[in-house]
Amino acid sequence: MLFTRFRALVLRHRLFAAALTAGAGLRLLALLGYPGALFFAGDSYVYLGAALRLRPDQSKTTGYSLFLRVLEPFHSLTLVAAVQHLMGLAVAVMIYLLLRRAGVSARWSTAATLPVLLDGFEIEDEHMVMAEALFTFLIMAALLLILWRPRVSWPVALLAGLLAGYAVTVRSEGLPVLVLFPVALLLRSLRSDGPTADGARAVRPRHWQWRNWRGWLVAIAMAVGCAAPVLGYAVWFHAWNGSYTLSRAEGFYLWGRVSSFAECPVIEPPPSELPICPAGTPSSRTPPGDYIWHAPQVRGIPGGPVSAANDTLLRDFAVRAIEAQPLGYLHSVLRGLALAVEWPRQPYPDAGTVYYYYFHLTPQAIPADHSWIPGGTAYSDAVQYGHATPGRVVKPFAILIDGYQRIFYTYGPLFGLILITGLGSLIRLTHLDGLIRLTGLGRLIRLRRREAPGARFALTGRQGPGTRPGPTWRQHFATLPGLTWSPRAGSMLPWVTAIVLLVFPIAVADFDYRYLLPVLPFACLAAGLAFGPARAAPSSDPIAPPASSERCESPVS
Numbered sequence: 001m002l003f004t005r006f007r008a009l010v011l012r013h014r015l016f017a018a019a020l021t022a023g024a025g026l027r028l029l030a031l032l033g034y035p036g037a038l039f040f041a042g043d044s045y046v047y048l049g050a051a052l053r054l055r056p057d058q059s060k061t062t063g064y065s066l067f068l069r070v071l072e073p074f075h076s077l078t079l080v081a082a083v084q085h086l087m088g089l090a091v092a093v094m095i096y097l098l099l100r101r102a103g104v105s106a107r108w109s110t111a112a113t114l115p116v117l118l119d120g121f122e123i124e125d126e127h128m129v130m131a132e133a134l135f136t137f138l139i140m141a142a143l144l145l146i147l148w149r150p151r152v153s154w155p156v157a158l159l160a161g162l163l164a165g166y167a168v169t170v171r172s173e174g175l176p177v178l179v180l181f182p183v184a185l186l187l188r189s190l191r192s193d194g195p196t197a198d199g200a201r202a203v204r205p206r207h208w209q210w211r212n213w214r215g216w217l218v219a220i221a222m223a224v225g226c227a228a229p230v231l232g233y234a235v236w237f238h239a240w241n242g243s244y245t246l247s248r249a250e251g252f253y254l255w256g257r258v259s260s261f262a263e264c265p266v267i268e269p270p271p272s273e274l275p276i277c278p279a280g281t282p283s284s285r286t287p288p289g290d291y292i293w294h295a296p297q298v299r300g301i302p303g304g305p306v307s308a309a310n311d312t313l314l315r316d317f318a319v320r321a322i323e324a325q326p327l328g329y330l331h332s333v334l335r336g337l338a339l340a341v342e343w344p345r346q347p348y349p350d351a352g353t354v355y356y357y358y359f360h361l362t363p364q365a366i367p368a369d370h371s372w373i374p375g376g377t378a379y380s381d382a383v384q385y386g387h388a389t390p391g392r393v394v395k396p397f398a399i400l401i402d403g404y405q406r407i408f409y410t411y412g413p414l415f416g417l418i419l420i421t422g423l424g425s426l427i428r429l430t431h432l433d434g435l436i437r438l439t440g441l442g443r444l445i446r447l448r449r450r451e452a453p454g455a456r457f458a459l460t461g462r463q464g465p466g467t468r469p470g471p472t473w474r475q476h477f478a479t480l481p482g483l484t485w486s487p488r489a490g491s492m493l494p495w496v497t498a499i500v501l502l503v504f505p506i507a508v509a510d511f512d513y514r515y516l517l518p519v520l521p522f523a524c525l526a527a528g529l530a531f532g533p534a535r536a537a538p539s540s541d542p543i544a545p546p547a548s549s550e551r552c553e554s555p556v557s
Contacts (some may be wrong), residue, residue, distance in 0.1 A: 015110040016096050023092060023117030026404065027085040030127050033397030036390050037077040037129050039366060040356045040514075041384070044129040048381045049373025056237045057373070058306040059249045063169030063233065064131040068385075077129070077386035084126040087137040092116045094144045095525045101148065104532040112528030115418065115546075116521050120405030121158075124359055125517050131171045136518040138167035139501075141179060142496065143522075146185060146222075154221040154388055157185060161225020168226075169233045173505045173515070178230065180500060182223040184493050189215025194540030241308075244535070248306040253509040256292035258321040259285055260335075260510075262327030267325070273317045276301065288510035289349030306464075333503070336511030340502065341416035349510060357513060359402040364391040410520060420522045422495040424530025495526035 039045065046057050051068035071080055092113040099109035117120060126133045145160040146152060152160075160364045164181055168174045190208050209215070234244045241248070255276070264277040276297045278285060285291050292298060298305045298314065305314065322329045347354050368379035382390040410418075498519050505515045521536060 013096075013106060015106055018112065018115060019110050019117050020089065020092065024090055026118065026401065027088070027126070029397055029401045029404075030123055030359070031078065031082060031085070033222055033394050033399075033401050034081075034127060034387060035078055035392045035394065036382075036386055037081040037357075038124070038127050038356075039364060039378075039390070040128055040130050041352075042372065043131075045249035045367075045372040045378035045381065047129055047131070049376060049387055051374055052381055052384060054374045055373065056233070056240055056247075058241060058247060059252075060477045061172045061233065061246050061429055063166060063229075064134055064171070067134055067170070068129070072385060075385065075387040077382070077388070077390065080129065081127045084133040085123070086128045088116065088122060088134050091137055091140050091521050094140050095521060095528065098144060098147055098525060099528040099532065102529055102532045104528055108528055112524045115410045115414075115524050118408060119520065120401075120409045120512070122409075122520065123401070123513065124357065124405055128356075130514075132514065132517050135167050135171040135174060136521055138163045138170065139174060139497070140519070140521055142167070142177075142181065143497065143525075147493065152185060152189075152218050154218050154281075157222035158225040161222040162229060163225075164222075164391055165226040165229035169229055169246070171518075173501065173508075173518075176500045176504050177497065178226045180493075180496065182219050182226060184496075185222050186215060189218050190435075199399065237403040243308055246310060248311040250508070251311040251316075251318065252292065252298060252305040254318040255298060255314040256288035257332065257507070257509055258318045258329065259291050259295070260288050260332040261325055262321040263325070266324055267317075267321050269317055269320055273313065273320070276314060276317055287349035289353065289512055304334065307406060333507050336506035337503070339412075339511045341412045341419075343412040345412070345513065349512065359398065359405055360400055361393060361395060361398055363393050363481075366390055409518075415423070415516065415520070415523070416520050418520075418527045419498065421530050422498065422523055422526030424527070494522045494529065498522035498526055 033542040043060065046060060047062060047065050047068060050057055050062040050065035051072060054065065054069060056062055068080065071083065095116065096109050099112055100106065104112075117402050142163040145156050145163070149156075164174070164177050168178060190210060190212050230246070233246060237246065238244045255328075259278040261281065261282050262278050264274070267277075269277065278291075278295065278297060286294070301310055303310055305311070339346060345354075366379045366382055368377050371377050373381075375384070376384065379390070501522065502516070502519045505512070
C-alpha cells in the first residue's frame with residue numbers, strides 16, 4: 001500500500017522526481033569519492049574543536065558545533081556529510097512544495113530547483129564541515145512555515161522563529177532575518193484585502209487592520225522565537241568571555257571591509273586609532289578577505305583583534321571611515337555585488353581561499369601542529385571525531401565529481417538572471433492599457449492620427465465630420481507592453497531574503513563565493529514564483545496542481 005502511494009506520487013511529479021534522483025546521485029558520488037568530509041582552513045577546525053570541547057568561539061558563532069555535537073556519538077564524518085547532503089535535497093523539496101502550493105506549474109517548479117540540486121559548488125559545500133548547509137536548511141524551513149498557509153498560528157510562528165534564531169547562531173550573517181521575518185509576518189497579518197468590482201479579492205490591500213490583535217500576537221510569537229536562541233547564545237558567550245554578544249569579530253571584519261577604500265588623511269581619526277590605519281593606498285592593498293589575515297595593524301595589535309577593547313576600537317575606526325568616505329564604501333559594496341554575477345570566476349579574495357571550494361584528487365592535508373580550540377590540534381580533533389584517517393580520496397568516484405563540479409555550476413550571469421527573474425514575482429509585464437487605466441493617463445493624453453486627407457482619429461474614439469471610424473486609443477495601447485506593480489501573496493519575502501543574504505555579508509565583511517550558496521535557493525524560489533498566478537487556490541493535496549481558471553487566494557502569502 002505504501003509503495004503504491006509512493007509510486008503514484010513519483011509518477012504524478014515525474015519531472016521533479018527525476019531531478020531529485022539526479023541530485024541524490026551526484027551527492028552519493030561525492031560520498032563515495034571522499035569518505036569522511038572536507039575541511040575549510042580555520043573555520044572547520046574551530047567548529048570541530050568546539051563540538052568536542054563545547055564552548056563559544058570569540059571569532060565566530062559556533063551554533064553549528066551544537067549540530068556536530070549531536071552527531072558526535074556516531075563517530076562518523078561521513079554521516080555529517082550525508083546529513084548535510086540530505087539537507088540540500090530537502091531544501092530543493094521545500095522549494096518545489098512552496099511553488100506547487102502557489103500554483104506554479106510542475107515544469108517551472110522543477111526548473112527552479114535545478115540550481116540547488118545540480119550546482120557542483122553546492123554539493124562540495126555540503127560535503128565540508130561548514131555551516132552553510134545547516135543555515136540554509138533552517139532558514140528555508142522557517143520560510144516554509146511562514147508561507148505555507150494564509151493564516152499562521154502563533155505556535156507555528158514561534159517554531160519558525162526558533163529555527164531562524166538558531167540559524168543566526170549557526171551563521172551570524174543571517175542577523176537581518178531576525179527583523180525581516182517578524183516584520184513581514186506582521187504586515188501580512190494586518191493587511192486586509194477588500195473586494196473589487198467583479199467580486200474577486202483585491203491584489204492590493206484596501207486598508208490595514210491595526211487593531212488585529214491576533215496578527216500582533218503571531219508576529220510577537222515569532223519575534224520571541226527569533227530572540228530566544230540568540231539571547232541564549234549571548235548568555236552562554238558571557239559565561240565564557242564576559243560580554244553579552246555573539247562574537248568579538250564584528251570590528252575585525254568591518255575593519256577589513258573599509259580597508260578597500262580607507263584613507264586616513266581623509267578620515268582624520270583620533271590619535272588612539274592612528275596605529276590601525278591601513279598602510280599604503282587602497283589600490284595597493286589586497287581584497288579585504290585576504291588583507292585582514294596579513295595586515296600587521298590588526299594581526300599584531302596588543303591583546304589580539306578579537307578582544308573586547310580591540311573589537312570596539314576596530315569597529316569605531318570602520319564606522320568613522322564609512323562616515324568620511326561613504327562613496328568609497330558604496331563602491332566597494334557594489335564591486336562585491338558585481339563579482340557575484342561576473343564570469344569567469346576570479347580567484348577572490350585569494351587563490352588559497354578559492355582552492356577549498358573545489359574537489360581535488362589529492363588527499364587534503366590537515367594541520368597536526370596547530371590548535372584552534374584549546375585541547376587538541378586540527379588533525380587530532382578530526383581523528384577523535386571521525387575515528388578514521390581524514391582526507392581520504394577514492395579516485396574512480398572522485399574523478400567524476402571533481403570533473404562535474406568544474407563544468408556544472410551556477411555561472412555568474414545565470415545567477416544574475418535568476419535574481420532579475422525573481423523581480424517578476426513583484427512586477428508584472430502587462431499591456432499599457434491596464435497601466436493607463438490604473439494611472440488615469442487616458443484623461444490627459446489625446447492621440448490623433450491622419451488616415452486620409454481630412455480624416456482625423458481621436459484618442460477617445462469620438463468621430464467628427466469628415467472622419468471615418470477607426471481603432472480607439474485603447475485598442476492601440478492594448479498591444480504595447482508595460483510594467484505594473486503586481487505583488488502576489490508571499491512572493492516578495494523569498495526575493496527580499498535572497499537580497500538581504502547577498503548584500504549583508506558583503507557590506508560588513510567582503511565578497512566571497514561561498515556566501516552565494518545560501519542565497520541561491522531563495523533566489524530560485526523567488527524566480528519560480530514569478531511564473532505563478534496572482535492568486536492560487538488552496539489544495540487538499542499540497543503538491544497537486546491547482547485549477548488554472550479559478551481566481552482565488554493563495555496559501556503562499
